[in-house]
Amino acid sequence: MSKDNFALSTGYLKKVVPLLMKHQVPATPTNYALWYTYVADSDTDLSWHINESIQATGTLSETQCEQLYQSHFADKKVKEADDFQQSLQALALEMGNTMEDTLKDTDTFQNTLDKTFSQLSRVGEETLSMDETIAVVRSAVKGSNQIRQSTSFFKNQLADAQREIARLKETLAQANEEALHDALTGIFNRRAFDSELGALANSPPPKGFSLLLCDLDHFKNFNDTYGHLMGDQVLKLTAKRLSDYCREGIQAFRYGGEEFALLVPNRQLKGACRVAETIRASIDKLVIKDKKTSKKLDNITVSIGVAQFDKGDSIRSMIARADAQLYEAKNLGRNRVMPIP
Incomplete structure (x- = not known):
């Protein structure tokens, strides 16, 4: 240099x-x-x-x-790590299922052998002398014992492997929890939300900030009617629509289940409510179709509660106010923003 x-x-x-x-x-x-x-x-x-x-x-x-x-x-490295993790998860799932099936087959095989040799021990051959018959039976019983020991050892090995796979799954699950992005929707997760909200509360932007709590309406009924795979697609579409509004510092998070959160900097209550109303109307226009039947499904709507960060506020109190407004939106018939913009 x-x-x-x-x-x-x-x-x-x-x-x-x-x-x-x-x-x-x-x-x-x-x-x-x-x-x-x-x-x-x-x-x-x-x-x-x-x-x-x-x-x-x-x-x-x-x-x-x-x-x-x-x-x-780090785009390339992150993608490679994500691909590796997904492959590892698929392998762990496949091996886990294979181990369970193998254990069942082993039990069946051992029971069959026990039954066969039990019958063989009662069979007598007229062409054999008593001593020869006893020798055959003893040999069969001995072989059965050896196979039983072998399969018992094999079962123990498989059980050890299953425990290791379970540990691996737990480790991967913990790694997912420690990540900042939600695995299903791709947007920020609850851990990232807590971190970001804490940072904003400790050092608020010049014009303050607001919180939007968004909850999909009647989502449990939708899942029960159309299945969880279709429900997952709705969550992805909702997250994508929320991401479209992540401009001027706005950030979207999956808060938990069918609930999402948005942090809106430099917007106090009225401005944040206008943003929320725009988002609500946009989601209301989503068209959900079953790819297999091309049938249009029930419309998806969202209720939104809004709160601004006030002087002397705490994170807990701000979330509580937004949650109370969300509850009020649900109570008044859903598919609305509270307080009214």
């Missing part, structure tokens, strides 16, 4: 550290790489996204940093 390049890199690093401190971003290697690239202005698209977020919210949260790093630096 030349002296000029070294001096330039040192200058960039001196700018990165104050930015990390200003926006309360942890000094991790990935965040260094992200902000170093921003300071160096070597990725115009990345710089645009960071500037847009800072303009909308006044900061760049840890969740947003990770998302930008994945999209600009």
Whole structure:
């Protein structure tokens, strides 16, 4: 490295550290790489996204940093990791099912052998002497015992393998929980929501922010009528529609089950309610069809409760107000925003 390049890199690093401190971003290697690239202005698209977020919210949260790093630096590695995890999950499921079937077959085989040799031990051959008959029976019984021991050992081995597979599934499930994206819909999950809401509450944007809690109406009935696979498609379509409104710092999350949440920076109650009403109307226009029959299914609607973050507010109280407004929307007939925009 030349002296000029070294001096330039040192200058960039001196700018990165104050930015990390200003926006309360942890000094991790990935965040260094992200902000170093921003300071160096070597990725115009990345710089645009960071500037847009800072303009909308006044900061760049840890969740947003990770998302930008994945999209600009780690796309290929992340995709490979996701593909590997999916393959591993499929393998674990397939092996688990195979082990169960094999254990059942082994039990059946052992029972058949026991029954066969039990019958054989009672068979007498007129052409054989008593001593010869006894020798045949003893040999058969001995063989049966050996097979029983062999199958018993095999069953133990399979049981050990099953326990290992169960442990692997648990590890994968935990890894999914620790991820920031929902596995089904692809949008941010509850863990990311908690982190992002905490960051906004600790350092609110200049004009404050609001929370939208959205719940699909009569979703249980829809699942019972059309099945969970179709229900999953509805959740994906809803998440996609919510993602379409993730502009100017707005972020969408799967809050749990059929419930979603949106964080809307620089919008107080009235402005956030207008955003919520636009989203409600958009989801109401969704057309759901059964791909197998091309039959149009029941319309999907959503109820939305809105709350703004007030001075002296806590995360718990803000969520409680939004949840109360959501409950009121449900109580008044669903497919509406509360409070009324």
